Amino acid sequence: MEKVFGCRGMARPIITLLTDFGLKDSYVAEMKAVILSICPEAALVNLSHQVEPFNILEGAYLLARAAPWFPKGTVHLAVIDPGVGGERKPLIVEAEKGLLVGPDNGLLIPAARRLGGIRKVLAIKASGKLFPERFTETFHGRDIFAPAAAYLAKGVKPERLGIEVDEYVDAAFPEACLKGGKVSGQIVYVDRFGNLVTNIDRRLLEALEAKPGSLLKVKAEGRKAFTVKLVKSYSEVEVGSLLALIGSWGTLELSANQDSASKILKLKAGQTLSVERQR
Structure with a gap:
């Protein structure tokens, strides 16, 4: 049986958002605007936008803590991205119970494990009709991750948005x-x-x-x-x-x-x- 997510798997698709953008600026609103333009039926849930700036481990902790409480098929969009515009890859992580979108800096992997384990990891190819012709190198949250999350919520297969990769960064939580x-x-x-x-x-x-x-x-x-x-x-x-x-x-x-x-x-x-x- 084909694995389904988003609109095909739920009456109304859910997209969660986690960032270090804070609430003073319009960054979060711009991401939501892009998502709703593509998938207006999406229910958007804020996990937190008060992660300490650039603190990948804190973001990974909060995402891993919250994500398992959501229905199967939820798309989790997370952006704590100090390496934006650099060599780090934009990722889609397909887990057993959901999808995660964000930078390849370890932010997504602990949550994916708590969502039943990792099925595959894909590097997003931000080209073609599904992405803007031009995008900034400073705001991938709006220009790459938000469209990817929205299309996934609409039921677009991850393979249409990226190519599978074997190597990715993991954020290792310290063990007692x-x-x-x-x-x-x-x-x-x-x-x-x-x-x-x-x-x-x-x-x-x-x-x-x-x-x-x-x-x-x-x-x-x-x-x-x-x-x-x-x-x-x-x-x-x-x-x-x-x-x-x-x-x-x-x-x-x-x-x-x-x-x-x-x-x-x-x-x-x-x-x-x-x-x-x-x-």
């Missing part, structure tokens, strides 16, 4: 590990509430025999060690107090009840830390 009774990990994301999201999953905490009510000793890069209680919900501690819990993506988060753990602890994404259960 257990050694000597301690888990070494990293803060991978800070949300708007100041929650410090780590890459330490539930399995590693269980290996420490940590459970709700346990005290965790945390030593973060550039900071003295501190102790925090592992709880199930924010309300289990006083307002303003620090806590640790398993967040909605199944990993350890350092938080504060109705406050910013990032500001209190003066920590940010990319910093390493170690965690052990206080005996």
Whole structure:
């Protein structure tokens, strides 16, 4: 049976958008205008346009986190593209449960894996009747990626838009590990509430025999060690107090009840830390 996406696979096609463009300028609106000109029936969903500028790993994290919640056949358009106009390829990634469009810098690959795995990767050929005769070398989001996403949502096969390639860039998320009774990990994301999201999953905490009510000793890069209680919900501690819990993506988060753990602890994404259960 032929694999179908877009209008052929759903009553109304869905295109998600993730960028580091922010909301001050017209960039996002221009991309949406192009999409709607080609596929006016598309439902456009903003994942985020507040990714830290040029932060490919942050974008890859958010895309991989959100994409699996969408219906099968959704087209995911992501543009964090510091190499725009250079030698990096514009890609379509066909995953088992959806399609991803964006630059070849690792941004798309973690999400594709979480969408059931990669079926094929294609380099977009921005030529012919489906793309503008001329396009800028500074805004591929509007001139290449947006048309590609729109045509995919209309049911155009990826092979009409590009050629299959074997080599592409992967964004490798750092992995936490257990050694000597301690888990070494990293803060991978800070949300708007100041929650410090780590890459330490539930399995590693269980290996420490940590459970709700346990005290965790945390030593973060550039900071003295501190102790925090592992709880199930924010309300289990006083307002303003620090806590640790398993967040909605199944990993350890350092938080504060109705406050910013990032500001209190003066920590940010990319910093390493170690965690052990206080005996």
